Amino acid sequence: MVLLTENGARRxxxxxxxxxxxxxxxxxxxxxxxxxxxxxxxxxxxxxxFHAGVDRFALTERLEAxxxxxxxxxxxxxxxxxxxxxxxxxxxxxxxxxxxxxxxPEEVEDLWARWLPWRVPSFEAGEAWGSHDEVHWxxxxxxxxxxxxxxxxxxAAVSCLHDEGRFGxxxxxxxxRWRVWPYVRLxxxxxxxxxxxxxxxxxxxxxxEARAAVAWVxxxxxxxxxxxxxxxRKGLHHPDADVRFECALCLEDEDxxxxxxxxxxxxxxSEARRRLAAQGSARLLDRLSASGxxxxxxxxxxxxxxxxxxxxxxxxLSVSARVKGGLASELHGWATGSPFAELPAExxxxxxxxxxxxxxELPAExxxxxxEWAAAAPDAGVSRAVRAFESAAAEALARAxxxxxxxxxxxxxxxxxxxxxxxxxxPLLHIWSRDEVCAEPLLDTLASLxxxxxxxxxxxNGQAARLLMAVWAQPARKRLLGPLAAAVRxxxxxxxxxELIEAVWRRFQESPEEREDLLTTFEPWRRELWERQLAAEPxxxxxxxxxxRVDAPTRLPERVNxxxxxxxxxxxxxxxxxxxxxxxxxxxxxxxxxxxxLAVSWAAAVLSGELRNxxxxxxxxxxxxxEWFPDFERRVLAAPPAGGESSxxxxxxxxxxxxxxxxxxxxxRRREDAERAREQELRRRVEESxxxxxxxxxxxxxxxxxxxxxxxxxxxxxLLASLPPVTTTALSLPGVPGxxxxxxxxxxxxxxxxxxxxVRLLKAMSGxxxxxxxxxxxxxxxxxxxxxxxxxxxxxxRRPDLAMRFGALMSAPWA
Numbered sequence: 001m002v003l004l005t006e007n008g009a010r011r012x013x014x015x016x017x018x019x020x021x022x023x024x025x026x027x028x029x030x031x032x033x034x035x036x037x038x039x040x041x042x043x044x045x046x047x048x049x050f051h052a053g054v055d056r057f058a059l060t061e062r063l064e065a066x067x068x069x070x071x072x073x074x075x076x077x078x079x080x081x082x083x084x085x086x087x088x089x090x091x092x093x094x095x096x097x098x099x100x101x102x103x104x105p106e107e108v109e110d111l112w113a114r115w116l117p118w119r120v121p122s123f124e125a126g127e128a129w130g131s132h133d134e135v136h137w138x139x140x141x142x143x144x145x146x147x148x149x150x151x152x153x154x155x156a157a158v159s160c161l162h163d164e165g166r167f168g169x170x171x172x173x174x175x176x177r178w179r180v181w182p183y184v185r186l187x188x189x190x191x192x193x194x195x196x197x198x199x200x201x202x203x204x205x206x207x208x209e210a211r212a213a214v215a216w217v218x219x220x221x222x223x224x225x226x227x228x229x230x231x232x233r234k235g236l237h238h239p240d241a242d243v244r245f246e247c248a249l250c251l252e253d254e255d256x257x258x259x260x261x262x263x264x265x266x267x268x269x270s271e272a273r274r275r276l277a278a279q280g281s282a283r284l285l286d287r288l289s290a291s292g293x294x295x296x297x298x299x300x301x302x303x304x305x306x307x308x309x310x311x312x313x314x315x316x317l318s319v320s321a322r323v324k325g326g327l328a329s330e331l332h333g334w335a336t337g338s339p340f341a342e343l344p345a346e347x348x349x350x351x352x353x354x355x356x357x358x359x360x361e362l363p364a365e366x367x368x369x370x371x372e373w374a375a376a377a378p379d380a381g382v383s384r385a386v387r388a389f390e391s392a393a394a395e396a397l398a399r400a401x402x403x404x405x406x407x408x409x410x411x412x413x414x415x416x417x418x419x420x421x422x423x424x425x426x427p428l429l430h431i432w433s434r435d436e437v438c439a440e441p442l443l444d445t446l447a448s449l450x451x452x453x454x455x456x457x458x459x460x461n462g463q464a465a466r467l468l469m470a471v472w473a474q475p476a477r478k479r480l481l482g483p484l485a486a487a488v489r490x491x492x493x494x495x496x497x498x499e500l501i502e503a504v505w506r507r508f509q510e511s512p513e514e515r516e517d518l519l520t521t522f523e524p525w526r527r528e529l530w531e532r533q534l535a536a537e538p539x540x541x542x543x544x545x546x547x548x549r550v551d552a553p554t555r556l557p558e559r560v561n562x563x564x565x566x567x568x569x570x571x572x573x574x575x576x577x578x579x580x581x582x583x584x585x586x587x588x589x590x591x592x593x594x595x596x597x598l599a600v601s602w603a604a605a606v607l608s609g610e611l612r613n614x615x616x617x618x619x620x621x622x623x624x625x626x627e628w629f630p631d632f633e634r635r636v637l638a639a640p641p642a643g644g645e646s647s648x649x650x651x652x653x654x655x656x657x658x659x660x661x662x663x664x665x666x667x668x669r670r671r672e673d674a675e676r677a678r679e680q681e682l683r684r685r686v687e688e689s690x691x692x693x694x695x696x697x698x699x700x701x702x703x704x705x706x707x708x709x710x711x712x713x714x715x716x717x718x719l720l721a722s723l724p725p726v727t728t729t730a731l732s733l734p735g736v737p738g739x740x741x742x743x744x745x746x747x748x749x750x751x752x753x754x755x756x757x758x759v760r761l762l763k764a765m766s767g768x769x770x771x772x773x774x775x776x777x778x779x780x781x782x783x784x785x786x787x788x789x790x791x792x793x794x795x796x797x798r799r800p801d802l803a804m805r806f807g808a809l810m811s812a813p814w815a
Contacts, residue, residue: 006083006086007040007043007082011023013025013026014026015038016043018038018047019033019056020033026040034056035060038060042063042075043078044075044076044077044078045066045071047078047117077117081116085116089105089108092104092108095139098141098142098143099141100170101169101173101201101208103166104166107167139156140153140154140160141157141160141171144174147267149180158175169200172215173212177214177246194215194218194219195220198215199216209231210234210238210247211243213231213235213247213250214232214246216228217232229251232251233247236253236256245268252275254281254283257281260272273296274303275303277299285311294325294327297327301316301327301331301334302333304334306337313350314350317354320358321357328359335351340373340377348383348385351385351389352384352388352389355374355388356391359393363396363404364396365413367389367395368393368408368413370392371386371392372412375389375390375416386420390420391424393417394421397428405438409432409444409445410444412452415445415449415452415453418467429442429446429471434479443480443483444490447468447491447500448490450495450496450500451497465503472484472507484521485521488524488525492524500525501525501528504518505528505529515550516551523552526551530547540569541580543563544562544580544584548584553644554595556585556595557598560581560599561602564606565602565606571610571615571617572617574607574618578603581599581600585599590635590639592645593636594648596636597651597653597656598652604625605655607659608663611662611663629656636651734812734813735813739805741755742754742809750791755802755805758792762810763814
């Protein structure tokens with residue numbers, strides 16, 4: 001016999017009812033369900049019988065009728081199942097020390113007493129001890145009570161809320177603890193459930209009424225009711241410090257929160273600081289000023305509102321000045337809650353003093369972020385306080401390593417720095433633009449400065465152009481050209497670029513020695529620069545002389561095109577212009593043979609064209625060109641193509657030879673024109689002859705086709721005449737017009753050679769009483785009919801026209 005404790009039948013002096021599992025006095029029928037009394041040592045056997053279907057009113061008699069061996073066997077089976085419940089209860093007891101409410105082992109035992117043996121706890125090999133729902137829930141609730149906030153634990157606790165027993169009550173308390181509540185996401189029904197559970201806890205467990213009040217307030221999210229408020233105030237004097245702190249948080253009680261600042265729990269201290277900071281507590285700021293460290297200040301800044309008691313800013317800035325790192329990130333996050341331009345003048349002065357004393361020693365990234373905040377207002381540049389931030393940022397940037405500085409030069413904060421940079425900062429920009437690491441990001445930001453300021457709704461007012469030209473200045477400009485050219489290519493289409501182009505154009509006019517570098521670096525804007533050159537200088541020869549030496553060598557054809565083809569010109573002025581072209585070609589041909597030959601080709605084409613128009617005054621210029629050209633051709637052929645002429649796949653001497661021949665052999669060209677005209681006439685006559693030949697061949701083909709059709713018709717008539725007469729019914733002619741296809745010989749040598757033969761026989765068969773006699777009349781047998789019928793089917797598959805005509809004849813009325 002098993003021990004009584006192994007079947008869960010007894011708890012104190014009471015025993016379980018085997019039907020409803022409630023505890024009753026021993027030896028009496030159950031007052032709830034009416035089941036008769038069962039000895040505790042036979043409780044397991046009684047449950048097994050009840051599970052087998054024995055009625056609860058007959059359970060006692062049925063148990064007494066069992067043989068002792070059978071009763072012991074059933075009891076042993078139940079005890080074995082109950083062993084699993086005992087193992088489960090051990091797991092429950094492990095969680096019990098971290099739970100607020102008591103009685104979970106008894107509740108879990110009662111649950112399994114109702115479920116066993118219908119449901120059996122499983123403990124398979126390798127299974128986690130917390131795999132059962134009850135243990136899983138209690139593990140999660142215990143973890144939350146310890147302050148753990150893993151999402152899986154929170155989710156498990158939320159799932160317990162709708163339990164009607166201790167699990168739901170414990171979940172209401174665990175989820176609303178101050179460490180856990182920020183991580184909980186509940187529906188409206190979940191919040192209402194917590195409020196209901198809080199009322200139940202207050203009624204059933206008075207020792208936890210303060211925690212229940214906290215749970216109600218947090219779930220309700222509104223002002224507490226009178227009884228809840230009274231309970232919270234009473235909880236401020238609770239012996240448990242954690243309960244006192246929870247009540248102080250709900251009531252926002254300054255004294256209670258200040259008392260928590262001395263707690264050994266660092267997280268509780270931090271939360272108390274944040275709550276007091278959110279209230280703007282002057283007593284908290286006094287503590288911060290007297291003995292606050294970096295962690296203290298960070299907690300305060302996380303919740304400190306923008307509107308604070310007088311002296312708050314001074315306290316914060318003093319703490320910032322004495323701690324490492326200056327609390328830059330936290331202080332910036334708090335400061336941005338109020339625009340700098342809207343601060344009182346005395347607060348702006350405090351910030352300016354802090355910038356000059358502390359901010360300049362902080363990392364450049366922090367300095368730029370504060371400058372972005374201070375200079376956000378459109379007219380911020382006129383403020384002395386903002387200039388202090390600008391100066392601090394410049395000093396911090398100068399102190400940064402090149403790699404750190406390069407990372408910051410592309411950000412919007414640095415754009416703000418550039419928009420305010422004055423003469424004191426331009427030397428730094430000049431130095432950075434020559435730095436191998438910083439040149440590219442700096443010049444990229446400079447090239448895009450006007451567009452970025454335009455997107456802010458802020459006019460550059462010449463600032464971008466001034467900084468660009470300051471960077472452009474000597475010394476060591478050569479190190480600047482490549483990165484600046486790349487930046488201009490990237491941002492050549494930005495809005496507001498006109499002021500940059502205008503600055504480059506002024507530099508082009510004022511500094512002839514820099515023109516080549518300017519055109520090379522600002523190549524994407526050369527069209528706008530050329531338009532300004534056109535507007536400033538009406539004489540095309542003067543424009544040509546100002547540009548061809550400094551422009552890219554491969555662009556000589558463009559300059560020649562403007563000089564001799566695009567610009568308005570009288571014929572008498574052409575020799576003066578061409579002389580400049582030949583001189584430029586002499587200078588460039590040895591280094592750039594292909595582009596130079598193209599330029600000469602365009603000029604020669606103009607000269608040749610004017611000669612063809614009968615301008616005899618250009619004859620001397622043509623003679624000079626013909627005398628000059630052979631040496632030029634020799635130099636083109638002797639010079640290797642330059643690397644920059646990759647877009648030119650050939651030299652243009654062939655084109656020049658054409659113009660040379662035009663100028664040398666004008667009369668011969670006329671004869672060539674006459675010869676071309678004669679050849680064209682000859683080609684016309686040949687084409688006409690070919691056309692007539694094709695017409696004759698088409699006519700012959702038509703006649704031949706008619707002849708063949710006539711021969712086929714005669715042959716068909718002859719063949720039809722040679723066939724024996726066909727005996728048919730009265731259906732001899734269809735009621736549709738005849739077509740040639742009806743009498744076309746399709747199956748040559750067959751008894752049914754034409755479509756008309758085939759259809760007539762089918763029509764005759766449809767009304768004949770003796771089909772064999774009909775076959776005999778046509779000279780057919782059953783076998784030959786089958787062969788010819790299949791042959792006609794194959795023909796109609798190949799020839800849709802026959803198939804369509806067959807359908808028309810078969811559906812037509814026959815007379």
